[in-house]
């Protein structure tokens with residue numbers, strides 16, 4: 001059986017009890033380094049994944065295969081990849097708190113009218129989304145940094161834009177910043193793991 005477990009933003013405090021129950025019963029635990037390291041106390045086979053991981057051989061293993069997904073597995077997450085290899089009826093997906101949900105809770109802004117865009121390993125048209133939606137959350141990566149986002153918004157005629165950066169959300173070293181486009185374009189902080197929320201106008 002394959003179980004894909006949503007780990008929430010990172011800190012163990014935000015994993016559901018049901019997800020923890022499944023993790024404790026794993027024979028094979030699969031995930032990124034930062035997630036696997038949370039479970040040093042669990043004795044089972046552990047596989048750290050990266051961009052070149054061959055999932056087909058992992059998914060042929062015997063026993064309970066538990067895959068740790070960051071945030072929610074179905075929001076730009078690993079579930080999409082795993083479902084290409086395994087029949088839907090042989091997979092259980094346990095939802096998790098997305099880093100975007102966590103960030104909105106910190107900012108105390110509603111998600112009713114929020115659009116979520118991923119620039120993590122892809123190029124979506126952020127400017128187009130912001131023109132029509134006014135409130136956009138962005139998953140970033142090393143190339144699509146908060147400063148990259150600010151630069152792409154700089155030449156546009158948006159009113160009252162605020163850009164919030166949530167760094168290392170839920171961990172002890174969590175930081176939440178608020179910038180104007182100008183401030184962020186000129187900022188030389190090298191942000192660690194982060195998600196960006198942009199509001200435009202009176203949202």
Ligand SMILES: C[S@@+](CC[C@H](N)C(=O)[O-])C[C@H]1O[C@@H](n2cnc3c(N)ncnc32)[C@H](O)[C@@H]1O
Nearest residue numbers: 009071072077098099139140168169193194195
């Ligand atoms: C491939 S996406 C997966 C998103 C995930 N499924 C979710 O629901 O949060 C990975 C991106 O999520 C964001 N992210 C995940 N955990 C985070 C955290 N603890 N703090 C800030 N951003 C985080 C970052 O933008 C990261 O590049």
